[in-house]
Amino acid sequence: MNDGSSLARKILGAIKIAVGEAPAALHEPYFIGNEWLYLKECLDSSFVSSVGKFVDLFESDLEKFTGAKYAVAVVNGTAALHIALKVAGVKAGDEVLVPALTFVATANAVSYCNAIQHFVDSESITLGIDAYKLRDYLNSHTEQKSKCCINKTSGRVVRAIVPMHVFGHPVDMDGLMRISHDFNIALVEDAAESLGSYYYGKHTGTLGLMGTLSFNGNKTITTGGGGAILTNDYELAKFAKHLTTTAKVPHAWEYRHDEIGYNYRLPNLNAALGCAQLEQIDKILIAKRDLFYRYQRAFSGLEGLQILSEPKGCKSNFWLQTLRIDPDKVGYQNEILEITNEAGFMTRPAWALMSELNQFKGCPRMDLSTARLLSSQLINIPSSPILATR
Structure with missing residues (x-):
């Protein structure tokens, strides 16, 4: 041998x-709780799609559990990250700092914004972005113009950074939040894997401008498929909710949409499963x-x-x-x-x-x-x- x-x-x-x-x-x-009971309630009520009490309840339960002021439930974690980046101001042609060591959804969401991934290194303790190494890199490769971080080689704006909490272990958020502040780069956390993880007492996904969660079948809790955007900013949450519900202008019967929106709504069936899972x-x-x-x-x-x-x-x-x-x-x-x-x-x-x-x-x-x-x-x-x- x-x-x-x-x-x-x-x-x-x-x-x-x-x-x-x-x-x-x-x-x-x-599954050890009320999953069957809540799913049956959806079927009995006929509210199985994107309208139903469990969607609102799931968002409220997520807010209570994570400490985020606002949670927006969506169809999956990748959709959550796509909209979070868009709401954070990422535009076509921008660069987004993404860990090279991550699940492909982190990088894919950048492409959905027609932006460019700029891959950064990890450190060996948390497995997440190495804030010290990244700061040195940004000092030598970027410059500030009109309160924007500019890649000196490409000339593009470095608009956002997406730390990912690998396998549920929180990354060095203090170091990355300082980078976000010092270099004028929006920080959007990919907390897809870290529901129930805390960084010095604060739940992951609540420290940056926004954070995103995943409830895929293999996650800590599942809605079958599903995700959520977390933020403490009311206007960002309102905008995210608007975009993920096809950008429909509220009205009793008219269908008017004021910009390009996305059908990223979480069905009531999935939310019901999530409510039961969160209880456990x-x-x-x-x-x-x-x-x-x-x-x-x-x-x-x-x-x-x-x-x-x-x-x-x-x-x-x-x-x-x-x-x-x-x-x-x-x-x-x-x-x-x-x-x-x-x-x-x-x-x-x-x-x-x-x-x-x-x-x-x-x-x-x-x-x-x-x-x-x-x-x-x-x-x-x-x-x-x-x-x-x-």
């Missing part, structure tokens, strides 16, 4: 110690934290890797439990993935860097050496909250 196979077998053994011998998916939804989120988060502690104990004696913990001053939702392989063992990543998946325990690597995808290869970028290393080190392991009950 070679070293890679040996390490893979040890990892598989540790996973089994933590979650048992039965096969395990990467992340499954966890404290139990879900406790289970996911307990699962982290199980993995931490199971992997404590293994050399050559570590289980990713929450950054200092932060409280993570531990959306996806994550192993980080030592740099001298990154060549074993594929073998680890093959052996664990063949055994019925779903694992996956981090995403390919956005800068390496064909559609984004021509985009501007800074040095991405840390993000490149991280993408070869990271492996997600089974993370469903139900695993903590085995």
Whole structure:
């Protein structure tokens, strides 16, 4: 047995110690509350589409849970980010600072605004944007003109920055908010993976101009498909709601639309599921934290890797439990993935860097050496909250 196979077998053994011998998916939804009851209420009332009490209730519940003043429910997290960027002022031809290490939706939303992705590096603790490295880069590559940040090479406005809280772990928001202020760049948080995560006591998605959430089937809570925009600014929330509901001018019967809008409305059925899930989120988060502690104990004696913990001053939702392989063992990543998946325990690597995808290869970028290393080190392991009950 070679070293890679040996390490893979040890990892598989540790996973089994933590979650048992039965096969395990990467992340499954966890239904333990009023999901059936609320869905039946929608069916009985016939309000299954974008009109119904659960949409308003879900937005209100999100506001209470996250501490955001306003929440706008939409059809998915990518739509939320698209509209948040548009409302933040991103225009065609602008540049948006995006982590190279992220899910493709973060980069896609920039394209929906006809803007250009400008890829930036990550740091190794949070896996999110490296604020210190980015500040040095912006100091040397941009200039200020008319209160706008201008890329000295392309001449384009750098309009926004989108930090993404990778696998639910909060990024260095203090450093990034200072960059936002000092360089006149709007900050829109991609908190798709971090519902239930806190940065020094504040919920992720509430620290920037706006934040966005996802409720896909594999997220901490799910609406089947769905997302939300969070903000503390009434006018931004009002504009976001208007755009996501086809820009229809309110009227008792007339259909008038005052600009190009989007049919990004969340159906009542999905919102009902979300309301039931939010009622159980404290139990879900406790289970996911307990699962982290199980993995931490199971992997404590293994050399050559570590289980990713929450950054200092932060409280993570531990959306996806994550192993980080030592740099001298990154060549074993594929073998680890093959052996664990063949055994019925779903694992996956981090995403390919956005800068390496064909559609984004021509985009501007800074040095991405840390993000490149991280993408070869990271492996997600089974993370469903139900695993903590085995």
